[in-house]
Amino acid sequence: MVNTPPVESLTPQPVMQPHSEPVGADAPVVHPVKAEVRNLSFYYGSFKAVKNVSLPFYEKAVTALIGPSGCGKTTLLRCFNRMHDLYPGNRYEGEIVLYPSRINIVGPAASPIEMRMRVSMVFQKPNPFPKSIFENVAYGLRLRGVGGRSELEARVEQALRGAALWEEVKDRLRDGAYGLSGGQQQRLCIARALAVEPEIVLFDEPTSALDPIATGKIEELIDDLRQRVTILIVTHNMQQASRVSDYTAFMYLGEMIEYDRTAKIFTNPSKSLTEQYISGRFG
Amino acid sequence: MPDATTTTPAPLVPHVRRLSGLMLRERVVEGLLLLAAVFSIFITSGIVFILVNESRPFFRTVNPIEFLTGGEWTPQFADPKFGILPLVAGTLSTTLVALLVAMPVGTIIAIWLSEFAPAKVREVVKPLLELLAAVPTVVYGFFAITLVSPVMQQVYAWVISFFPSLKENYPELPLFNVLSAGIVMGLMIVPYVCSLSEDAMRAVPMILREGSFGMGANRTTTALRVVFPAAFSGVAAAYTLAISRAVGETMIVAIAAGNQPTLTANPLQPAQTITAFIVQASMGDLPHDDIGYQSIFAAGLTLFVMTLGFNLLGAALRRRYRQAY
Numbered sequence: 001m002v003n004t005p006p007v008e009s010l011t012p013q014p015v016m017q018p019h020s021e022p023v024g025a026d027a028p029v030v031h032p033v034k035a036e037v038r039n040l041s042f043y044y045g046s047f048k049a050v051k052n053v054s055l056p057f058y059e060k061a062v063t064a065l066i067g068p069s070g071c072g073k074t075t076l077l078r079c080f081n082r083m084h085d086l087y088p089g090n091r092y093e094g095e096i097v098l099y100p101s102r103i104n105i106v107g108p109a110a111s112p113i114e115m116r117m118r119v120s121m122v123f124q125k126p127n128p129f130p131k132s133i134f135e136n137v138a139y140g141l142r143l144r145g146v147g148g149r150s151e152l153e154a155r156v157e158q159a160l161r162g163a164a165l166w167e168e169v170k171d172r173l174r175d176g177a178y179g180l181s182g183g184q185q186q187r188l189c190i191a192r193a194l195a196v197e198p199e200i201v202l203f204d205e206p207t208s209a210l211d212p213i214a215t216g217k218i219e220e221l222i223d224d225l226r227q228r229v230t231i232l233i234v235t236h237n238m239q240q241a242s243r244v245s246d247y248t249a250f251m252y253l254g255e256m257i258e259y260d261r262t263a264k265i266f267t268n269p270s271k272s273l274t275e276q277y278i279s280g281r282f283g
Numbered sequence: 284m285p286d287a288t289t290t291t292p293a294p295l296v297p298h299v300r301r302l303s304g305l306m307l308r309e310r311v312v313e314g315l316l317l318l319a320a321v322f323s324i325f326i327t328s329g330i331v332f333i334l335v336n337e338s339r340p341f342f343r344t345v346n347p348i349e350f351l352t353g354g355e356w357t358p359q360f361a362d363p364k365f366g367i368l369p370l371v372a373g374t375l376s377t378t379l380v381a382l383l384v385a386m387p388v389g390t391i392i393a394i395w396l397s398e399f400a401p402a403k404v405r406e407v408v409k410p411l412l413e414l415l416a417a418v419p420t421v422v423y424g425f426f427a428i429t430l431v432s433p434v435m436q437q438v439y440a441w442v443i444s445f446f447p448s449l450k451e452n453y454p455e456l457p458l459f460n461v462l463s464a465g466i467v468m469g470l471m472i473v474p475y476v477c478s479l480s481e482d483a484m485r486a487v488p489m490i491l492r493e494g495s496f497g498m499g500a501n502r503t504t505t506a507l508r509v510v511f512p513a514a515f516s517g518v519a520a521a522y523t524l525a526i527s528r529a530v531g532e533t534m535i536v537a538i539a540a541g542n543q544p545t546l547t548a549n550p551l552q553p554a555q556t557i558t559a560f561i562v563q564a565s566m567g568d569l570p571h572d573d574i575g576y577q578s579i580f581a582a583g584l585t586l587f588v589m590t591l592g593f594n595l596l597g598a599a600l601r602r603r604y605r606q607a608y
């Protein structure tokens with residue numbers, strides 16, 4: 001059971017200005033803003049699952065979305081690649097502005113397919129395709145018209161190295177992906193997402209189906225990736241959020257309760273609800 | 284002391300009784316299921332036994348090698364020949380034509396139903412298609428000779444006007460021919476292929492489709508490059524059933540294929556299938572000790588072995604493509 005939060009803690013955060021200083025005066029690195037969520041609401045039919053959320057996502061940084069189950073983390077994440085467009089009756093309100101192109105991801109002018117070409121996703125359960133390891137990673141490249149054996153091979157290798165999987169699979173690239181362990185399958189999915197050089201990579205609880213060792217490897221990997229790409233990660237594991245992320249947003253019942261640098265959220269949150277959640281008193 | 288018994292803690296007893304009642308029911312259900320399984324094995328072995336037993340007198344007269352390799356099937360001649368190959372050729376050529384129709388058409392409709400059609404359309408179209416499977420095949424047989432074959436004759440006349448060399452050898456398409464019978468048989472099989480393939484594709488987890496869409500793929504790419512391969516084991520099961528239906532189909536070929544056992548793979552000619560021969564032979568009142576009557580069982584045994592072979596092949600294919608997503 002979830003405690004009812006105090007009313008004042010549900011007040012929405014002020015809208016972040018793009019290209020502003022990162023939150024917290026002690027910020028060591030200044031990241032430009034990669035994407036900015038502005039007054040975003042999302043409806044499954046008439047059910048409002050994300051309520052007027054605003055927050056920035058900094059370039060080449062990891063932002064974690066935390067909060068109890070059902071608070072709308074996955075729903076918010078899936079707005080970024082227009083995944084909700086696959087199902088009827090879903091509706092976006094507000095904006096997700098992608099920088100530097102300033103295109104509104106959830107706006108009518110943005111094509112869902114183009115957004116998915118630019119924003120990759122790694123799912124909660126590893127979901128490799130019924131193809132060889134090589135063809136899994138090459139899938140997005142082929143969709144983007146990358147032809148030519150040698151270029152494909154080079155980029156597949158690069159992606160597999162980037163996902164820390166190359167050494168384990170380089171001698172069996174032609175084997176089926178379902179022969180890999182769960183952790184390897186998830187790293188394969190990460191390689192598949194990275195191969196197309198996306199602007200943002202979305203991770204939806206990428207380790208929830210994995211054992212601790214495989215989880216550790218994925219976390220290390222995310223740590224490496226932050227230098228190359230903007231990362232959004234949903235997790236209900238607070239240790240994971242504090243280990244891998246630079247910024248953390250805490251959501252509750254579809255609202256964004258608090259957003260700050262991860263260190264701040266986990267040591268000195270400003271909302272009592274956040275404090276209650278991270279200290280494990282509900283969720 | 285009746286009071287003493289009523290005051291003892293009673294709830295445990297009915298509870299246990301209910302439990303053992305449940306266990307008994309479980310036992311009975313298990314027993315019934317086992318009985319059903321044993322029964323089906325019994326029937327199958329019964330059929331095999333009868334086929335083998337009844338064809339023994341036949342193989343005392345006809346050398347099995349001759350039977351399997353002979354190119355003439357003339358049971359009603361004064362000097363009868365029992366080479367099964369013309370019937371096998373007729374069976375395989377009608378089956379091949381049927382599959383060339385049923386597999387692509389059935390698969391395309393299945394992909395469309397599963398991946399493209401709105402739910403409302405699918406809910407109407409699928410039962411309608413399945414209804415087609417309930418049409419008696421004798422109806423399809425007459426459909427073949429009254430509509431499809433005459434149309435094919437016209438088409439053939441038009442086609443050979445471009446190929447004079449063909450005109451010399453085959454000036455016209457006979458009304459009874461393998462092609463028309465095969466096409467109609469293919470149409471009859473479409474609902475089987477379609478329904479089973481569609482089930483297989485719909486069983487592919489949504490998360491695989493999302494993975495593909497998430498990479499920027501459109502519906503067509505997702506359907507053809509992710510969903511179809513993922514469902515291929517089930518689709519192969521549909522194809523296996525299609526082959527079995529085609530090999531075993533009787534009325535359509537008996538009516539429309541011409542009942543002339545000729546050793547040819549040419550679909551423009553009349554032919555006779557194993558099943559059509561069995562119908563023809565059973566309809567005459569042959570004495571049971573007649574070799575013509577006994578040949579029915581030899582032909583039936585051949586058909587059984589062929590179907591068994593295709594099914595084993597299908598099972599191997601399904602195993603080969605089973606996905607562990």
Ligand SMILES: Nc1ncnc2c1ncn2[C@@H]1O[C@H](COP(=O)(O)OP(=O)(O)O)[C@@H](O)[C@H]1O
Nearest residue numbers: 044047049067068069070071072073074075076
């Ligand atoms: N497809 C859907 N249709 C309707 N409601 C949904 C759907 N998916 C999720 N929800 C609801 O939206 C809310 C947020 O869900 P979700 O984003 O999956 O939460 P989280 O990822 O934080 O656990 C929940 O109340 C959930 O029941």
Ligand SMILES: [Mg+2]
Nearest residue numbers: 073074075234
């Ligand atoms: Mg979730």
